[in-house]
Amino acid sequence: MSADLLAALLIGLLGSSHCIVMCGGIVAALQLAIPQRSFGWKLSMQLLLSLGRLTTYTLLGGLVGYFGVQAMALAGASLLWLRLVAGILLLLMALYIARLWFGLTLLERGGQHLWAWVKPLSQKLMPLNSLPRAYGYGLCWGWLPCGLVYSTLGWSLASGSASQGALIMLCFGIGTLPALLSFGSLASNLSKFKNRPEVRYTAAGILAIYGIYTIYLALKRLVF
Template identity: 30%
Template sequence: MDGGATPPVVSATPPEAAAFLLVGLLGGAHCLGMCGPLVSVYADRLSDRAGTESLTLVHVRQHALFNVGRALSYATIGALFALVGGLFFGAFDSLATIGSGVRATTGLLVGTAIILTGLGYLVGRSAALDRLTPAPVTRLFGRVSGWATARVDRLVGGPRILGLGAIHGLLPCPIIYPAYLYAFATGDPLRAAALLGLLGLGTIPTLFLYGTLLGQVSARRRAVLHRALGASFLVLGYIPLSHGLMLLGVSVPHLHVPFYQPLG
């Protein structure tokens, strides 16, 4: 075995996978606020090209490609965050005490951030979470969104609509960013890609139905889904938080979900 500390490859556990999929399923209602306008634009373009507003196989294919592009971008960016996390933790693993402390602190910070996000949704303050996005990020979102909207006609009719969906992985989102933090805490790119991919797949039903059939989701129903989303974030945030506490010697009930650990 070489002297460099590397994290063992750990597949996503059932509690993790269930939590990420649930966040995606419930978070689809929030995604309508960000992705909905762009979905409406390209859905209208598809209808114009097809010469009908009725659902056709072309509509289904293009909406599916758009959403697959989103899921792939989430998975790719999640893997990159995990790769950076693995390098970050590995830099401290030559000193066991410091390495353990860094991982504990990361678990506490990441878990707390995710839980606070969950509380924001749970108490109906999700709009306040959007306002926490730094102004430069908001401006960048405006530019990216404007660029995508201006090029919808070029992208909507063929496989390049995958790229239109992939752009969403870069947009500010209080659902995706906590998930990226979680990916960073795992330090395992493959595992993070699987988890973020699941989250992306979970959002597909709502956005797909919105783009093809529904057109809108009532504010009351969206509020109910937001509260349920908040509860699922509490569960997700507790996983790294409890891991951090355990590393500090604080015994708490916890799910058996491994986080970054060097090979001995």
């Protein structure tokens, strides 16, 4: 299962170019919303925002992972079907990271309805003038519609357990941190590195191979 966690980390790291597009405006707005205080205080606020977001990801991963196991138990189906679904999702995410297919972004439309309920709560936490408010806003931020997040949640659903689903989402969230916590030239250089074709294709190839291997193992045990 450690390979799943490494794959989730890689998806978060390489897929975070989309996170910059989706969340870059939010990050910039939050920078302005944070009062002018010491660098250490601002850094603490940024870390708590990210911690809140990762908390939401982890809790959602655990919930959907538990739901997946219970649903398969009620249906009397083998958990190997979940591994088959996980392999297919890995292939789709590999295509997304390689920028060969952008179908995952269609999932964001469905999440807009859910975000409509969460957004007013996040606005009540403004301005971000305390550490608890920063953490609370981060919790809300984790619900922002994102096709890559939803796809990774689908993978958590097929993970086979609540704990594994939570860990997959946690590792995915950690992978997005470098892009969302970096600033200025560092952020620009990081983005340029991740957008290099050889980097994207290599990462996508690794994910695709792992996805195919996961599908193969699931089918092998289901058929034989």
